[in-house]
Amino acid sequence: MCNVHLEGTRAILDMAKCPYEFASPEFLNLHLKDLSTIEKEIEVIRYEEEVVIELDKEKTRVLTEYAGIIRQIENILLKEEIYGMPQDPFYDQRKKVIRKFYEYTFISPVMALDILEKYAEGTPEKNIFMKGHQTFRAWVKGIEKRFRETKFYDLVKKTGDLRKAFLSLTGLKSLFFVDSIIMDLPEGAVPVKEKEGSYELPYGIKVQIYEVPGEDAYLYVAENNIMENMDPTLSKLVAQAINDHMREANEDKDYNILFNLKAREYRQYFLDQAIMRGVRITPKEALVMGREVAAWTVGLGSYLETLALDRDNITDIYIDSENSPIYIEHARFGLCHTTYRYNKDLLEHAFLNIIKTLRGKKFDENNPIADIVLKRLTMRCHMQRPPATFEEFQGALRIMKESPFTYSQYLYFKSMSPFFAGYDDVLVSLGCSEAVLGLKGVGKTAFTASKISAIGTRKRIIPIQDIEEIPVRAFRKRGFHIGAARVQSSDIDERTIRGGELDLISMANALLRMGDSALIINEVRSKTAVQGIINLLNTQPGVFLLYNLHAESLRDIQDRLELVFGIPAASMFATDRYTFLKKIKFGRRGVVHRVLGFEYESDLENKRFVEIFKFRRDISIEKCVLEPRFIKNPEAIAYDYSKIDFTKLEKKLDIAFIPPVLMRRCEETGVSPEQYILQAFFKAKMYYDIYEASIKTNDKLLRELDFVLRCNTYTNKMLASLEQENGEIDFKEAHKKWNEQFGTLVKEELMMREKESRM
Numbered sequence: 123m124c125n126v127h128l129e130g131t132r133a134i135l136d137m138a139k140c141p142y143e144f145a146s147p148e149f150l151n152l153h154l155k156d157l158s159t160i161e162k163e164i165e166v167i168r169y170e171e172e173v174v175i176e177l178d179k180e181k182t183r184v185l186t187e188y189a190g191i192i193r194q195i196e197n198i199l200l201k202e203e204i205y206g207m208p209q210d211p212f213y214d215q216r217k218k219v220i221r222k223f224y225e226y227t228f229i230s231p232v233m234a235l236d237i238l239e240k241y242a243e244g245t246p247e248k249n250i251f252m253k254g255h256q257t258f259r260a261w262v263k264g265i266e267k268r269f270r271e272t273k274f275y276d277l278v279k280k281t282g283d284l285r286k287a288f289l290s291l292t293g294l295k296s297l298f299f300v301d302s303i304i305m306d307l308p309e310g311a312v313p314v315k316e317k318e319g320s321y322e323l324p325y326g327i328k329v330q331i332y333e334v335p336g337e338d339a340y341l342y343v344a345e346n347n348i349m350e351n352m353d354p355t356l357s358k359l360v361a362q363a364i365n366d367h368m369r370e371a372n373e374d375k376d377y378n379i380l381f382n383l384k385a386r387e388y389r390q391y392f393l394d395q396a397i398m399r400g401v402r403i404t405p406k407e408a409l410v411m412g413r414e415v416a417a418w419t420v421g422l423g424s425y426l427e428t429l430a431l432d433r434d435n436i437t438d439i440y441i442d443s444e445n446s447p448i449y450i451e452h453a454r455f456g457l458c459h460t461t462y463r464y465n466k467d468l469l470e471h472a473f474l475n476i477i478k479t480l481r482g483k484k485f486d487e488n489n490p491i492a493d494i495v496l497k498r499l500t501m502r503c504h505m506q507r508p509p510a511t512f513e514e515f516q517g518a519l520r521i522m523k524e525s526p527f528t529y530s531q532y533l534y535f536k537s538m539s540p541f542f543a544g545y546d547d548v549l550v551s552l553g554c555s556e557a558v559l560g561l562k563g564v565g566k567t568a569f570t571a572s573k574i575s576a577i578g579t580r581k582r583i584i585p586i587q588d589i590e591e592i593p594v595r596a597f598r599k600r601g602f603h604i605g606a607a608r609v610q611s612s613d614i615d616e617r618t619i620r621g622g623e624l625d626l627i628s629m630a631n632a633l634l635r636m637g638d639s640a641l642i643i644n645e646v647r648s649k650t651a652v653q654g655i656i657n658l659l660n661t662q663p664g665v666f667l668l669y670n671l672h673a674e675s676l677r678d679i680q681d682r683l684e685l686v687f688g689i690p691a692a693s694m695f696a697t698d699r700y701t702f703l704k705k706i707k708f709g710r711r712g713v714v715h716r717v718l719g720f721e722y723e724s725d726l727e728n729k730r731f732v733e734i735f736k737f738r739r740d741i742s743i744e745k746c747v748l749e750p751r752f753i754k755n756p757e758a759i760a761y762d763y764s765k766i767d768f769t770k771l772e773k774k775l776d777i778a779f780i781p782p783v784l785m786r787r788c789e790e791t792g793v794s795p796e797q798y799i800l801q802a803f804f805k806a807k808m809y810y811d812i813y814e815a816s817i818k819t820n821d822k823l824l825r826e827l828d829f830v831l832r833c834n835t836y837t838n839k840m841l842a843s844l845e846q847e848n849g850e851i852d853f854k855e856a857h858k859k860w861n862e863q864f865g866t867l868v869k870e871e872l873m874m875r876e877k878e879s880r881m
C-alpha cells in the first residue's frame with residue numbers, strides 16, 4: 123500500500139489507495155521505504171491527496187538524497203566484511219547497531235545518528251580482531267559524516283521531528299496541540315486591498331483575505347497571535363490538557379452549555395499552573411488557552427470555532443471530507459478557501475459533539491444524516507457519514523444571524539435603495555402576500571425575516587419551518603407576538619405524519635384556524651408544499667403569507683408550476699408580490715454584493731404581472747440604481763436622503779401608474795395611493811437617517827434591530843397621531859417632528875448603552 127508509481131521522472135502517490143493519513147508516522151515510514159527501493163531518477167514528486175501537492179526539483183532532491191542514503195545503508199547491511207570476523211566478540215553487536223540505525227532512519231534521523239555516535243566498544247584483546255575493529259570504526263565515521271551532510275537530516279534538526287520536516291517540504295504545518303496539519307500560505311499570495319479584506323475577531327484573532335495566483339477563489343486566513351507567540355511552557359500545558367481530556371466522557375453533561383463551563387474551568391487551571399511554575403501569564407492569555415482546550419475537547423475544534431466567531435462575514439462553512447480543505451461562503455468575497463483541514467478522528471469528534479447538544483439524537487451507521495441547530499453558535503449543521511457517503515464525513519454548517527437584518531443594514535450594504543425600503547415597509551404593514559425568490563445563498567431567509575420588523579407587534583406572526591432559521595426568540599423578547607411551528611422537512615414530497623411532525627400545509631391550515639395571523643413559510647421545495655401554498659392563497663383570499671423558494675425569474679416559476687408540479691400558471695396571481703434577490707460582482711475577482719434584482723406585483727384584473735422595481739447595474743455598486751417603474755421623482759432612485767424636501771414631494775409627486783397591489787389595498791383602507799407613496803418616502807428617510815447616523819458615530823448597533831425598532835415604533839405612532847379623518851397626513855409636519863426627535867433618539871440610545879456597559 124502507499125506505493126509510488128513513476129510517470130517518466132515524476133513519482134506519483136495516490137493517497138486514495140493508502141490506508142494511512144498523509145504525513146502520519148506510518149505513512150512516512152512506508153513512503154521512505156518506497157523511495158529507497160526506486161533506483162530510477164526522480165525529479166519531482168506529486169502527492170494526490172484531497173489537494174494535489176507537488177514538490178519541485180529542489181525539494182524532491184531533499185527526499186531522494188535521503189532515500190539514496192537509506193539504500194546505501196541497506197547495502198552496508200549485506201557487507202559481512204565490515205563487521206570483522208564472526209569470532210569477534212563485537213561482531214553481533216556491530217550488526218545490531220547498524221540494523222538499529224537503519225530502522226531509526228525511517229522514524230527519526232536525529233535519533234538514528236545518535237545511536238551511531240553513542241556506540242562504543244573496547245579495544246580488542248586479541249590482535250587478530252584489531253583490523254575488524256578499525257574497519258568498522260572507519261565505516262561508522264564515514265556513515266556519520268555522509269548522513270550528517272544530507273539536507274533532510276539538517277531539516278529534521280531545524281524543525282524538530284521527521285513529520286514537521288516533511289510537512290515543511292509540502293507547504294503544510296503541524297499543529298502542536300492536536301494531531302492535525304494545516305496548509306501554509308501559498309507562494310505569491312497577496313493580501314486584498316479592499317478595507318473588508320482585513321479585520322479582527324475576538325480573542326486575539328486576525329483575519330486576512332488573500333488573492334492567490336492561479337486560483338479563482340480567495341484564501342481566508344485567521345491567525346491567533348496570542349496562541350502562536352505563547353511561552354513554550356504554556357503551549358505544552360495546552361497540549362497536555364487537550365491530550366488528557368480529548369476522550370473524556372461527558373455523557374451526562376448538557377453540551378449546550380458545556381463549552382463555556384469548560385473554557386472557564388481550563389482558564390482557571392492555566393492561571394493556577396502558571397503561578398505554580400513561575401511562568402508569566404495574563405488573564406486574556408489564560409482565557410484564549412481555555413477556549414483552545416474546550417474547542418478541541420467539547421467543541422467543534424479550534425478551526426471551526428474560529429470560523430463561527432466571524433458571523434458578520436461568513437454565512438456557510440463546507441467540509442467535503444476529512445483531510446479536505448475547509449472552505450467558506452464569505453458575505454463580501456464569495457467562496458473562499460481556508461488553510462484548515464481536519465483528519466477523520468477530529469472531524470468525527472466535532473460532529474459527535476454537535477449531535478450531543480440534542481439529547482436522543484443519533485449519528486451512526488443506522489442514522490447517517492443529521493440536521494440540527496447548534497444553539498450555542500446559532501448554527502445550522504447538516505452532517506453526513508457512511509453509508510450515506512463513500513467512507514467520508516461531510517458537513518455543511520450555516521451560520522445564522524442571532525439578530526435579523528434591518529432595512530438600514532441593507533442600505534449599508536447597498537442591497538436596496540431607501541425608497542424601496544420605505545415602499546416594502548408600507549406594503550408589508552398592509553399585509554400583502556409575497557414570495558421572496560432567488561438562487562441559493564442570496565439571502566432569501568434573511569430578507570424574509572427582516573420584514574417581521576415592519577409587520578410590527580400588533581399582529582400575530584407564525585414562522586413555519588423545518589429547522590429554526592428565522593430567529594424567533596430575537597423578535598419575541600422584543601415584544602413581538604411570534605410563535606414558531608415546526609414541520610417535517612419541506613423537501614419530503616408526502617403529506618404524511620412522521621414521528622409526530624405535520625407536513626407544512628397541514629400545519630399552516632391548522633394555525634389559521636387559531637385566528638388571524640401572518641404566516642411565514644421558510645424554504646418551499648416540494649410539490650406538496652407548492653400546491654398547498656397555492657391552494658391556501660386561492661381558498662383564503664387576503665391571507666397574509668410570506669414565503670421563499672428557489673427561482674430566478676417569473677418564467678422559471680411558471681415553468682416549474684406547469685411542467686414540474688402540474689399547477690396552472692394562472693394560480694400565481696394569488697400571490698401579491700414577487701421579489702427577486704441576486705448576487706452581483708464587478709469584475710472576475712470583485713466583491714460579492716447581494717442586491718434586490720427586480721420586483722413584480724400581480725394585476726388580477728388584467729391577468730398580468732407588473733414590474734415595479736428593476737435593478738440597473740453600472741461600473742460600481744455606488745453607481746447602480748434600483749429604479750421604481752411607477753414613479754418618476756428623482757428622489758425615488760436617490761441613495762442620499764439627507765436633503766429630501768417633503769414640501770416639494772407633496773406638490774410634485776410624479777406618478778407614472780399606481781401599482782396594482784397598492785391600488786387594491788387603497789380600496790380596502792380608503793387611503794389614497796399618493797398618501798402611501800409619500801409614506802414610503804418618509805419611511806425611506808427614516809431608514810436612511812438611521813444608516814447615516816451609524817456611519818457618523820461609527821456605531822453599527824444603531825442600524826441593528828433594537829434601535830431600528832425603536833425608531834419605527836416612534837414613527838408609526840407619530841404618523842397615526844397626525845392622520846386626519848380622510849386618512850391624509852401632513853408629511854411636511856411629520857418630517858419636521860422627525861428631524862427634531864431623531865437626534866434625541868440617537869443620544870438616548872448611546873447614553874443608555876454607555877450606562878449599561880458601566881454596570
